[in-house]
Each structure stands twice: as C-alpha cells, then as structure tokens.
Amino acid sequence: MIEYFAMGGHGFYIWTAYFISAVVIGLIGVLRYKRLSVARKKDRANTTTQEKP
C-alpha cells in the first residue's frame, strides 16, 4: 500500500496535483449547484407569493 502511494518516488507530485484538481472541480460543482438551488428557491417563493390572491 505504501509502495502504491509512493508512486515510484513521484507520489508527492501526483497526489498534490490530484488533490488540487479535486478541490477545484468540487468547488466549481458545489458553488454552481448551491447558487442554482438558492435562485430556484427564491423563484418558487416569488411565484407562490404572486399566485396568492
């Protein structure tokens, strides 16, 4: 297992690159989804308010 993570002496470079990529892609995904959810929620609330007599 340790041998696998060492990646023939390149482990530091490989895992750093993958970690940074995961953070960047994860952040893009989460931020986009969260902003959409908030907008949809406000939109629904707004529509409901307008539909009220």
Add this chain to the structure above:
Amino acid sequence: MASSILDRFARIARFFEGYANPARFEKLSRAISPYLLGIAVLLMLVGLLLGLVYSPEDYQQGNSVRIMYIHVPAAWMALMSYTFLAGMSAIAFIWRHSVADIAARATAPVGLAMTGLALVTGSIWGKPTWGAWWVWDARLTSVLVLFFIYLGYMVIWDSVADKAKAAKFARILALVGFVNVPIIKFSVEWWNTLHQPASLIVKGGPKMHILILTPLLVMIAAFSVFFIWTVLVGTETAIIEARLKRQQRKAGKTLSDINPGEKS
C-alpha cells in the same frame, strides 16, 4: 459550395434561435442537468480508477505520467471553454441572442479555473519531468495569456456599470482573444519548446498505448460533460436571477437581498 455553407450557417442560426428563449432554455436545463452531472461523476470515477490503478507507468516518465490524466483534460476544457465563450460572443454580436451573452458569462469562471488548473498541474508535472516548476516556454506562456484574457473578460463584466457597454467590450475582447487559441494549439510546432508536441490529435491517430489512451479519453469525456453541466446550470441560474431582479424592480423593492455580490 457557397450556398451549402450559407445553408449550414442558417441551420446553426435556427438551432440557436430555438434556445434564445430563456424559458425554453431553462426547461431544457432543468430536464438534462441532473443526468449530465451523474454521467460526469461516473466517468470521472471510472477514469480515476483506470488512470491511478490500471494504467501502466511510462517507460521514460515513470508514474508521473499519471498527472496527464488531469492536466490534459483541464487544458482541453480551458480551450473548449474559450472556444465556446468566443462562439457565444459572436452569436450575441450577430443575432443579439439574450441567452448567448449569459452563457458566455457563465463559462468564463469555469474556463478561468480550468486554465489555472492546467497551469498548476502542468507545473507540478514539470518539476519531476523537466526539473523546473516553470519555464517561459511558448505553450506555457500562451496558456498564461489565456488565463489573463479570461480574467479580463470577467473584470469587464463586473467593472463597467453600463451593462450594454460591458457586453460590447466583453464580446470584443472574447473575439480578439480567440487569436490565442490556435497559438496555444500550434505553439509546440511553431516554436522550439520544452512542452511535448501533440500526441492525441495527430495524423495517423494517437501515439499512445491503449492502456494509457483509454483513461485519458475517459477523463476528457468526464471533463467535457462536467463543462456542459456547469454552463447549463450557470446560465439557468443567471436567467432566474435576472427574472427575480426584474420582478423585484417591478415590485419596487431593493435589489440588495437577491445578489449582494453583483453590482447592478
């Protein structure tokens, strides 16, 4: 010949006209975006498994070649995002489609992040391969220029108060900046660089072993689907936020609680 080109052009125009309607676009986005995210995540997991476990070491670079499975898709996505952004800016310029500018604007932060990721992962790959984190090589420098073009595009939208003027300036920058895309692509052929030449899209097919090529293609597919998802979701969000702003304005309320970060 000329008539067939015009015919194709008209067909493309008709296709975009269909989705220039924000309500229709929103409906499309709501229907397909969850599936796209699912496919992107699945492809990424498969790509990671193949790239980190099943693919072999490179005979020269050893295990550091595995950085390629994220570096190349990130660089691919940086260029794809910019091509899309420039295409949308051209559509907004020619046909004044309301969704085109919104889509271009939604693409910019993703493109910027992917260009940054390509630069950082490339730098990390460069240390064990070239012995340097950074060199002022034609490919690296032209990608750095792309990073600043993305940044400039975003700054224009955020800093110019008159949105009609901001849209005009941003479109011009996007179209002029597109000159950099072929420069990036062919930089490794036009100049002597440390960066390796193209090995994926070359005459006679890719110059890679199938066990290295497969995870790379899966990761490129994953990043591409993820890119489409981010653009759809970003555009849908912008459409909803714009509608909310209009409604708030109509109701005579303040805008500050809708999007405090955005200047109106």
